[in-house]
Every structure is written in structure tokens, then in C-alpha cells.
Amino acid sequence: MTDQTAPAAKQPTQRTLQIRASLRRRHLSEQIFRIMGIIAICAALGFVALLFTDVLRKGIPAFHQATLHLDITFDPEIIGVDPAPVQIAGQSAADFNAAQLAWQRNVAMLNWNNVITAAMTEAAPEGFEIDSRALLAIPETNARHVVREAFVADPSLLGQTHRFDLLASANVDNWVKGNIDRSLDDSRQQLPADTRGLVDILVENGTITQDFAWGLFTNVDSRAAPASAGLAGAFMGSLYMMLVVIVLAVPIGVASAIYLEEFAPKSRLTDLIEVNINNLAAVPSIVFGLLGAAVFINFFGLPRSAPLVGGLVLTLMTLPTIIIATRAALQAVSPALRQAALGLGASKTQMVFHHVLPVTFPSILTATIIGVAQALGETAPLLLIGMNAFVASIPGSPVDQATALPVQIFLWQGNENRNFFEARTSAAIMVLLGLMILLNAVAIFLRTRLERRA
Amino acid sequence: MTNTENAKMDMVASKIMTTQQSVSAAMNPIDSLERQLRLTARDVTVHYGAKQALHGISIDIPDRAVTxxxxPSGCGKSTFLRCINRMNDTIEGARVGGTIKLDGEDIYDPSLDVVELRARIGMVFQKPNPFPKSIFDNVAYGPRIHGLAKSKADLEEIVVSSLRKAGLFEEVKDRLSEPGTGLSGGQQQRLCIARAIAVGPEVILMDEPCSALDPIATAIIEELIDELRENYTIVIVTHSMQQAARVSQKTAFFHLGNLIEHGDTEDIFTNPVNKQTQDYIMGRIG
Structure with a gap:
């Protein structure tokens, strides 16, 4: 009211009262909805926080591992081999080679545990009585290989003393980290009493320390020497699969989306294809694994456990994601832009490639990265094509046997050495999640960057 | 439309043509071929699916004039405009009947390349729609795809002269590399006109080019249309009768998919024959 004189407060009419009554009801329902939303978000965030704290709490200790710093003497008396052969003048290359091989065989046949036992005895305090069996429970079983390799690589070590950083065994690692209840009696302990006593002394005098576990990233999986089990093999396997997925799924997915959206005539057939692609996105991933086993391995005879086959299966799984996202991005392009191009006499292809695609590029890129990240985390289909095999080598090519990061997590989770592998499993989960976060961060970064430029 | 009306219309059109021709011949004696250019539409119908949007439109559009x-909304004026450069082809389920001839050549002839047609008949849309590229690239795009420039210098010349003709060059000459989407609405629309001119069209179709602009930008565009008339055949769809009166020499009134009346703008506005035209112009319908 803009009257000069302030109007007297009017009695609310019947109609106003009706509106007020309905208002109260509307505000109430709005309030309830808002509260429910907040509760839902809190619950979701709570579970995510719970998951992360659990994984971090269990996984972080695995990044440090009990490491044994030993001075190892390559005592000629214990080793008892001749010095490494040297090529003598006039000796043929074949003869020298044969001599070298013979020497290496001799070195390999040695019981290198004797060398380690001697070094351990040296490291133990004066007069500490312990049998060699209990002594050898301290280093991981691969210690003798480490020492042997060092000797083969440098035969001049004979008679010298060299400092080695050897991994302590999984049981010692558990004991040092306090994962084993010290109050349990001997019959239920995994380490003999003497060993436990010596470990405590070695920790005290700094021979055993908690070092950063580089082996987690550089080693392959291991069962004989669990303390040396690492993710390098699984990481390379995953990397090869991602390469296959990117090389195949991205061009095929984007091309089919463009064709279906921009060029294909609208017909019953294209409708059917569209419905099928949408359904394909909802097919359980394990079915893709069955398909991979039946088609790629049985029919085409591709090798089992190979990242190539894994990549092909994941490509099939990722395609619908990429196609659907790309089509959605293409649909979102304003008709004005298309008309502008067509009105100037651009052909359909020119319109798509000069104007529509550049605009949708950020969305397509994000969809692709998210699809690839999804594929990276996929486990079930890989189980059916043999990628859950125990592979103790780093794959050199996509057709070598390999496993993948999520499958490695699955394998470690099921490892019988629970006490030790629980932490490893969580550490592997952290590595996988780290990769996922990295991929998503790249997607977000590229998206904002490209969108700002456009 | 009856036969007598048709004949009358043809007569009027040809009369206009001759006066137009003599005027432009005096101004530009070199382009004697182009002056014969004109559009003829006969019994043009458009169906969108089952719905008929245009009922037999027949009209002649003279060269070097603004038609x-x-x-009122939904009367089919934009639909007919989009028939002229076959933009209706891009709409799912649209069917066009009848004939439209450009210089006596049927533009719906299957042997005619629609890309070539659209290079000859440029279009400016209702909402300014510059490409999300630089001002230069916006104008250069058409000449590039049609291979009109032989060298970089050639292309630059086309861009500058097109911007000049669109009356935009002075305002943007220092920022040709900046995005075209950063200009004001009116400037964007002039950029779109420059972009259309750069291809060297013979006809320019404008679909309510000022409906998204403020009065000042509108006035500038109207002036520009008046200048462009000397070199191009211009067809403009407009909601504003004042605009039609200001910029055009010929006016056609559409209602419910029918062409009710057309003729000289002056006649339509001062002395409409048809009752519906009269009502519309008086503001009683629409």
C-alpha cells in the first residue's frame, strides 16, 4: 500500500487465513525434508569416514617394516668356492662362458643360510645361546637369495664384510609391531622363545629398525617370503589393462556415440541399439568375465591371466559408460550452435567436428576418466579369466601372466597369514584408492581448465 | 490463394523488380547477372509429423530489397523462412512440399547440394549465436570451410571487410583474437551478420534478429539492414510491425500457416486489403 495515511491494520480475511494454514503445513514438510536430507548426508559421510579410518589405521603400519641391518662377512671358509673365473689370454669365449656358468652353479648350490647364521650370531650379544633354526626365523626366507645375488654380481666381496638391509620375517615384523600377544604361552606363539628374546635385544640395540617399506612398491607378490610381497606385478598388470582400455574403449565409445547421436537415422533398429547399450551398462560385471573366458580365451585362444584379455573384458564393460556419457554431452549442446554452423553451409561432419565436439570435449574427457577409473577398480570379471592366479613376476607385456591391483587385494585378503597380510591388504587398498583419487583429480583439473578456456 | 490474386501479385512483383533493377543497375553496373536473382515459392507446404504448419505458400521475393x-506467433513465418535455406531438413519428421526456386533453380532438387545452397543463402538467427571461438575465427569460419581464401592475407581481408560491412570493425579491431561470446548482445548479432556476409551469400535470411536486443542495439541493426539491402536480398521475420515498416520494402502477412496478404510495405500498412491483416496491424489479433 502506498497511501499517504498509514492504513489501519486490516482484519485478515478468510482467504488469508486459509493460505496461512496451508503455509504452516508446507513449511513443516519442507523442514522435515531438509532434516531427512541432512541425516542421509551425515550417514553417508559417516560411513565413508569409518571406512577411511579403518583402512588408514590398518594400512599405515604396513608402510614401515621391520628391517634387519646385518654386517655379513663373505667368509671364504664358509662359502668355500674358488674365486670367480677370469678370462685368461687364449681362452675361447665359449670356454670362459662355461667356466663362469659352472662357478655360478657352485655358488647357487651353497647353503647361504650358513653365511647369514654366522652374521646373526655375530650380531647377537656375547654368550646368547640360540640354535640356528631359531636364529634363521628372524630374517625373511629370501635373505639368502639377496646375499647370494649380491655375491654373484660382485665376486670380489669374497673375504670382505658388507652391510645388508634385510627384511625381517613376517612373524618378526608382527612381534616388533606388537601384533602378537606377548602374554600367550610358548605353544601358541609363532616364534620360538629364544627368537623372541633375541629380536627384542636386536630392536633394543638398533639392529632391527622400522624402515620405509619400499619393497611394497618394488617387489612382486610372494608366498614363500611374505614379508617381501609387493604390488609391482599387480600395478603393472593394472597399467597394461588400463592402456588396453584407453586405446580401445575411448575411440570406439566416442565414435559410436557420435554416430548414434548425430548421424544414425532414427529407426527401430537404432532405438533397439540404444536400449541395448543402456542395458549393457547394468549387466553384472561378472557376466563380462564369463564372456571374456568364453570368447577371448576359448574361442580366440588368447592367453589366460593376460592383461590383454583383462583389458578387452574391461573395455566391453567401460564402453556403455563412455557411450552414454558422450551421448548425453552431445545432446546437451545447444541447437543454436548447430544451426549457426549449418546455416553457414558447414556439412554435418564439419558441424560435429568443428563445433560440437570441441564444446563437449571436457565432458567426454571426464566420462572417459571416470569409466577408466571404474575399470581400474573392477575385480569380478578378472577372476573368471584367470587373473587371480599367483604371479610372482612383473609382466613385461600385455600378454604375460599378471594380476591386477584389486585382484591383489582380494588375494591378500584371503592369505592364510592373516596377522601380517591384514595390514598389507589395507596398504594395497590405500594404493588403489590413491590411484583412483589421482585419476578423478586429473579429471576435475582438466575439466575446469578446459571449461575456463572455452 | 486464387488465380487472380496470384496474377496480381506477380504483376506487382515484376513492377517492383524492374524499378529495383534500374536503381541497382545505376549503383552497381558490374553485377548485372546477380540482379536477376530472386526467389519464387509456389504452393509450399510443411508438415511436422502429422501436423501441417504451412498451407500452400506462394510468394516472390525481389532482389536487393528487404522483405x-x-x-502472430505460430503463424508459420519462421517455418517458411527456414524452407528457403532448407534448415527444416535438420528437423526430425519435417516434410516440405511445393517448389522454391532461387534464380529459377529448384532448391529442393535432389541433385542440389544443400551445403552449396546454404553458402548462397546465409542466415542470421533469433538469438545471437557466435561460435565459442575468437571474433576472427567466427568470421573466418565460413570462408575457411568453403575454401574462399587463397592465402592468409586473403582471409584477413575477407574478415576485415565483412566486419566493416556489418559495422562492427571499429569496435572490435583491437580484440579480434578475443572470444566472440564476450561481446554485447547487439555486437554479437552484428558478428553473426558479418559471419554470414563473409561467405558472400546472395540472400540473407534473418529470423527475428532483434528480438533479443535492446532498442539501441536494434536501431543499429536496422540501419545495418538498410545498408545491406544495396547488395543483398534480405528476408526478415519480425514480431515488430514497426520494424517491418521501418526496414522493409515488401511485407508478407502470415496467419495460421497461410500467407494472407503480401505486397509493398506501404500498401500493407496503410491500405490492407484483407480484414485479418487489418486486424493484426491495428493490434486486434496476435
Missing amino acids: SFIG
């Missing part, structure tokens, strides 16, 4: 299509 405006007026009428």
Missing part, C-alpha cells in the same frame, strides 16, 4: 514476414 519482411509478419504475423
